[in-house]
Amino acid sequence: MKIYKIIFFLASVSIITNCKKKTAPPKEKEQKKVEVIDQSSMDQPPSELVSVDYGAKGYLKKYYEIPHIQEFYEWQDMKYQIWEPKKFPEDLSVLSYDELRLLRNEIYARNGHLFDDAFLRGHFNRSKWYMPIFDVDDFEVILSEEEQELISKIKEEEEKRKELKTITDKNRLELYNADLIVNKKQFKEIPQKVQNDFSNQNFSIxxxxxxxxxxxxxxxxxxxxxxxxxxxxxxxxxxxxxSTSLEKLDENFMYVQLKTILEEASYKLSALAKSEDNKNLKSSLEWAQMYTATAQYAMGEKKYVVPDDYALEFDSEKEAINLIQGKPSFIPNILVNYKELKPRGHYTKSDTLKKYFKGFKWISLNGINIKNKKELKGLITMAYAIKSDQNLYEKYQQYVSIIEKLAGQEDNLSMSNLIQALGDTNLEETLSDTNVNKIITYLDGFDKERVKRVFGKEFRNEEKEIKRLFFLSSTYSITxxxxxxxxxxxxxxxxxxxxxxxxxxxxxxxxxxxxxxxxxxxxxxxxxxxxxxxxxxxxxxxxxxxxxxxxxxxxxxxxxxxxxxxxxxxxxxxxxxxxxxxxxxxxxxxxxxxxxxxxxxxxxxxxESGQGGGPEPPQHYSYVEPNLRxxxxxxxxxxxxxxxxxxxxxxxxxxxxxxxxxxxxxxxxxxxxxxxxxxxxxxxxxxxxxxxxxxxxxxxxxxxxxxxxxxxxxxxxxxxxxxxxxxxxxxxxxxxxxxxxxxxxxxxxxxxxxxxxxxxxxxxxxxxxxxxxxxxxxxxxxxxxxxxxxxxxxxxxxxxxxxxxxx
Structure with missing residues (x-):
């Protein structure tokens, strides 16, 4: 029976032999010293044991007298000494793969090798005998014949285990053999359920x-x-x-842009209402003013123009908007619930974003019935006000184009379609019954809605057949x-x-x-x-x-x-x-x-109805989820x-x-x-x-x-x-x-x-x-x-x- 000069200690890690550049040892007295654990008393596996007399190696002792190494280990309350004889199993087959790898690597650890592998270094650092040599360019590990022979024997046993690197599961998939994991002892405990996951699917959540x-x-x-x-x-x-970029865009541009569009539309409507040529168009102009004022109010604005005839209706809308509940009274729609005005997403982060959410959401909820001529004429009036002002029209187009780039194309009839339907006539001609009928026919020919409304067979309300048009429409999404x-x-x-x-x-x-x-x-x-x-x-x-x-x-x-x-x-x-x-x-x-x-x-x-001295840090590994596509x-x-x-x-x-x-x-x-x-x-x-x-x-x-x-x-x-x-x-x-x-x-x-x-x-x-x-x-x-x-x-x-x- 051979006596190998080596100490056995259970764990696993590969050997990496390069050392890194020199750094000064820590000198600050307030630095906390790390408690070093000696686990050499761990129970041995049931097998015939080989006695080991490790002894001292003269070539190592001189390295611990080098000033920077001596200073560092004195700071750690550690010193080189001859360790008592240890034992390890003669029959290597009783050891697991990770135990074999640690047994092999401990030979190098006992000879002062500084491992670049983080697991190996971290594991041996738990034992007070591990004192690697660092920042010495000419240092080399010198192994005895017995140590070299044992390393060869261990490698031979490791190669036997690695012949079964993968396990074929019931679906003919080649999974990694969990018995070959090398860093199990990186963790205090791995529950059996997790170990089973590793064996059955190679991962555990x-x-x-x-x-x-x-x-x-x-x-x-x-x-x-x-x-x-x-x-x-x-x-x-x-x-x-x-999300953060959109938040910035919404708060600094989109909110301001929509607010400006509504303000300028309101000014334009007021100017049109004061024109002597439009006295007979009062109803449509006031409807448009009411719509604009309600949208502005939903956005938190304090200045708006509400026609006297709409005062009670405006108060009703205000109450529903403030309470964030109820149904619209201005543009009746049984399917709209003002609970949808509740700010959510990133729109709860500031008062400005909250106001923008409520304003835009109110607009995108309140689409008009294209067959309701009062509502349609009112929105045509708004469309006319926007189209007839080149600067305002450009702002509107820019605003919509940004939304479409972010969220997709409008999924319902919208102001864009209405503006396209307008000719180059004045407001009175635009609102004539003949022209409005042409516009209705034009809009009715569109089948723009791809996110279809779903109605149960017992849904009897006329809303099922109504086609609506929105000042600003919500956009289409795949889902x-x-x-x-x-x-x-x-x-x-x-x-x-x-x-x-x-x-x-x-x-x-x-x-x-x-x-x-x-x-x-x-x-x-x-x-x-x-x-x-x-x-x-x-x-x-x-x-x-x-x-x-x-x-x-x-x-x-x-x-x-x-x-x-x-x-x-x-x-x-x-x-x-x-x-x-x-x-x-x-x-x-x-x-x-x-x-x-x-x-x-x-x-x-x-x-329906860290620390600043000692050796350079070890190598830390990363593995990127290999989803190439x-x-x-x-x-x-x-x-x-x-x-x-x-x-x-x-x-x-x-x-x-x-x-x-x-x-x-x-x-x-x-x-x-x-x-x-x-x-x-x-x-x-x-x-x-x-x-x-x-x-x-x-x-x-x-x-x-x-x-x-x-x-x-x-x-x-x-x-x-x-x-x-x-x-x-x-x-x-x-x-x-x-x-x-x-x-x-x-x-x-x-x-x-x-x-x-x-x-x-x-x-x-x-x-x-x-x-x-x-x-x-x-x-x-x-x-x-x-x-x-x-x-x-x-x-x-x-x-x-x-x-x-x-x-």
Whole structure:
């Protein structure tokens, strides 16, 4: 039996041999000394043990007398000494793969090697005997024959284990062999359920309730847990950029522009009313003045012109607007409820934004019946006032064009169509019965509405047949049309009164979404037309190519790419469980889009009746979620945002930082899939990716700290209404995802952050109300299709490494 001069200590990590440049040891007395744990008394595995007499190596002792090394270890209350004999199993087959790797690497650790690998260094730092030599250019580890022989024996055993690098699951997917994970001991404990997830699907999601996604990466950076940089993290900062940019645009331009348009229209109408030529047009002019005054009031304006004949009606509208409830009295419409005037999204952040929301929403709710000549003549008068003033008309056109670039084209008849119908005649001729009839015929010929109103068969009100025209129309959205066509309402016999967020990816042929809708929700069984309607929509959108038209489209395309499939992707991304994770990511991203565009897009509805000294820090690894199509599309979205930023370049530097980060993440994703080596420089740059995201966010918020409101990422949007209830889609606090990833030929547990997606039916909430519910944990359950892969009763994995000799 051979006696090997080595000490056994259970753990796992690969060896990286390069040392880094010299730095001065810490001298500040107030620095806290790190308690070093000696775990050498850990129970040995049941096997015949080999006695070991490690002894002292003379060549090492002289290095501990070098001034900077001696000073550093004295500061740590550590000194070189001869350790007592230890034991390790003679039969190496009783050790796990990670234990084998640590046994091999401990030979180098005992010989003063400074590991660049963060796990290896952090693990050995927990033992008081580990005193690596640093900042000595000519230092080399010298191994004895016995040590070299043992290393060869261990490597031979490791290679046997690695013959089974992947495990084939029942779906013929090649998953990483979880038995080969090298950094399990990076964590104090890995619950059995999480270990089972690693074996069965290579990842596990834990409900972490992190109020910001970058907090996970900050913790990873501190504990040197490998990053799993998710599409969710990048989507978070992309959405924050757009939301903040839109907030600026709305507050500094769109609000001012709409306010100016209404003011100038009011002045123009007053001038027209005073003209002797228009005395017989009083009724239409006063109606237009009433409309303008009510819109101005909804925007919080104090100066407006209300005709005497409309005083009582104006008071009635004012009361409903102030209470944010009730129905309109000025332009009757049984389908309009002033609860929709409740500011939400980012429009609750300032008084100006609140006023802008209420003003625009009032206008987009109150469309006139084109067959009601009083209402039509009134709006024709407004159209005439705008068109006859070139400066005012240009402001109106500019305002509408920006909305269309942001949120899509108007989905209803609007002032734009009405202006097109006007000739070059004076106001009296324009309002003649003959001309008005021509205009009605012209407008009635349009079939502009794509987000169709859904009515139950018992809906008897005339509103079902009314075609309405709006001063400013809400815009078309892809999901608006999808939702309006995938619902069935018939009072108690309704087959599908509410849509499902999964309808969106299903229409774009996501097979997992389809399977859930049919096999778990059973919509095909409950409603015989569901399959036919879904197939029709799939055919319609199969070759959709207008993605660059507006942010609403481009954002949806990017969100959907989070669910993309590609043969190049690792097989864990092809599991049903990971497909569900990707669906959650995509729908959470879509929820952000609906949240940001909540004012402009039409909502479909249905009606029924560190330390500063010692060695350089170790290498911290990152693995980018290798969704190549997503990263390609995300950078296309960034380019699109660069073009739209010409309207307001306030956050140009932040957008450049987002672009630079995206390009870096895309590069790494491709390198991973192609089997190329990621440089240490890139790893160093990604080490503090959480801090990078946080820094960009501070720039967008124009602050150096997060306000109480901004400390939570939670947000909510109502996307469909039926019977005074709303389908809400929301994002809560972030979950943690742990994923087995290949790095430098070994398998590591990495950690990342993902969105938590919620979808439920209820009242309208604003962000503050939702954030409060999230903070208290008083929120509805997640959709049932995502629940099976969320471990909501397991605490996050806690790191246990020590970094006393590194940053």
């Amino acid at each position: 834990l409900e972490a309730n992190r109020s910001m996604p970058f907090y996970t990466y900050d913790e990873n950076a501190y504990e040197y847990i490998p990053h799993y940089i998710t599409t969710d993290l990048y989507l978070f900062i992309l959405h924050k950029y757009f 608006g049309e999808i939702f309006s066509r995938l619902v069935h309402v018939d009072d108690l016999n309704s087959k599908r009164p509410f849509p499902n967020g999964l309808d969106l990816p299903a229409v774009f042929n996501n097979k997992t979404a389809e399977e859930i809708l049919f096999n778990e929700y059973k919509y095909g069984d409950k409603w015989s037309e569901f399959n036919e309607r879904l197939s029709s929509l799939q055919e319609q959108f199969y070759k959709f190519e207008d993605w660059d038209n507006n942010y609403g489209y481009k954002g949806v395309q990017t969100a959907l790419q989070a669910t993309s499939e590609d043969d190049r992707y690792p097989d864990y991304m092809k599991t049903n469980a990971y497909n569900r994770k990707e669906l959650s990511t995509a729908l959470a991203s879509w929820a952000h889009i609906k949240h940001d565009l909540i004012l402009y897009q039409e909502k479909p509805f249905a009606a 997503f990263w390609d599309t995300a950078l296309e979205l960034v380019k699109w945002l660069e073009n739209i930023s010409k309207f307001d370049s306030t956050f140009a530097s932040e957008l450049k930082e987002i672009k630079d980060l995206g390009e870096k993440l895309r590069l790494v994703a491709y390198q991973q899939v192609e089997g190329k080596t990621v440089s240490s420089e890139i790893y160093d740059e990604l080490h503090h990716v959480g801090g990078t995201i946080e820094y960009i966010l501070f720039g967008l918020l124009e602050t150096d700290h997060l306000s109480e409101r901004e400390k939570s990422m939670a947000l909510i949007a109502d996307v469909y209404s039926y019977k005074r209830s709303n389908l809400n889609v929301a994002v809560g606090h972030a979950d943690d995802i742990y994923v087995i990833v290949p790095i430098n030929g070994e398998y590591y547990i990495s950690r990342g952050s993902i969105f938590s997606y919620h979808e439920f039916i209820g009242e309208i909430f604003d962000d503050d109300q939702w954030k409060s519910k999230v903070k208290k944990g008083n929120i509805p359950d997640r959709p049932k299709w995502i629940q099976p892969i969320i471990n909501d009763n397991i605490k996050g994995l806690e790191g246990q490494l020590e970094f006393r000799v590194g940053g």
